[in-house]
Amino acid sequence: MLQISFEIDKAANILKLLGDKTRLTMMKLMDNHACCVCEFVEIFQFSQPAVSQHLRKLKDLGLVVEERKxxxxFYSVNKNNEYYSFIQPILDQLPSQDYKIKELEEKGTRINCC
Amino acid sequence: MLQISFEIDKAANILKLLGDKTRLTMMKLMDNHACCVCEFVEIFQFSQPAVSQHLRKLKDLGLVVEERKxxxxFYSVNKNNEYYSFIQPILDQLPSQDYKIKELEEKGTRINCC
DNA sequence: TGAATATATAAGCAAATAGTTATATACTAA
DNA sequence: TTAGTATATAACTATTTGCTTATATATTCA
Known part of the structure; x- marks a missing residue:
């Protein structure tokens, strides 16, 4: 009973995070690409702290992992998270946002450090 | 391009609505059962207007339909909505909340008018 | 070391959210 | 018609949210 309650709570918390256009787009992008903060700043035209705060929330729930290079x-979707099976069908049904990455490449602001 | 943008917007709006524990539980229940406002009042122990306002939001996005009896x-999930395929896998992965209906039946406050 | 770049955190603020109470509307049944 | 029940809407409020600017931390490179 407590377990069920916990799961609904957790699911609601995840959906609340995904229920923001900026974070949802970030997640769709990070499902295919590792992205760094400055790329998101370029894509969304928000301040760097705004982007960092979105990523912090996603990281706090375990939805993304970070890797310093x-x-x-670089942030990417944490596919080892026990709730990845929950968010995967959501992300799969979203239209690709890869054109945003292409725009970065055309502007020469895509980071490829590896 | 506008279409894509619209879809991400719409998806985020839907997820925002689902990202509330009360509404998410309601949706899970209404996926199997038609429920009326007073049942939700009993289940959640919120005021009747609070319940009506949640249902209004779900109805405004087309996620539920109402039927007067x-x-x-009675409200139930609108399975004809073009976005039902989007929310179905989400609801399917949630633990059943039917025990809440059972509790109503045991207390004798379940409405069965048909 | 010191300057430049990338990211995180803190503090503040306007808008959105989710509840409340009060009141209006709609239906049922005497 | 009138009383009782079910639902919706309006107005209000405390909390949360998502941004901002200012500042701190971490890394690179001359």
Missing amino acids: GQWI | GQWI
Whole structure:
């Protein structure tokens, strides 16, 4: 009973995070690409702290993982999270946002440090 | 391009609505059972207007449909909505909340007017 | 070391959210 | 018609949210 209650709570918390256009787009992008903070700043035209705060929330729930590469910290969807099976069908049904990555590449602001 | 943007917007709006524990539980229940407002009042122990306002939001996005039966208005998940395929896998992965209905039946406050 | 770049955290603020109480509307049944 | 029940709407409020600017921390490179 407590377990069920916990699961509904957890699911609601995850959906609340995904229920923001910026974070949802980030998650769709990070499902295919590791992205760093400055790329999201470029894509969404928000301040760097705004982007960091979104990523912090996603990280706190375990939805994304970070990996530092030199100056940059790359974020990607945590496919080992026990709730990935919950969010996968959601992300799969979203239209690809890869054109945003292409735009970065065309502007020369895509980070490829590896 | 506008279409894609619209879809991400719409998906985020749907997920935002589902990202509330009360509404998510309601949706899970209404996926199997038509429920009326007073049943939700009993289940959640919120005021009747609070319940009506949640249902209003779900109805405004087309996620639920209402059907009046006598004094009562029964709400259920709108499976004809074009976005039902989007929310179905979400609801399917949630633990059943039917025990809440059973509790109503045991207390004698379940409405069965048909 | 010191300057430049990338990211995180803190503090503040306007808008959105989810509840409340009060009241209006709609249906049922005497 | 009138009383009782079910639901919706309006107005209000406390809390949460998502941004901002200012500042701190971490890494790279000359």
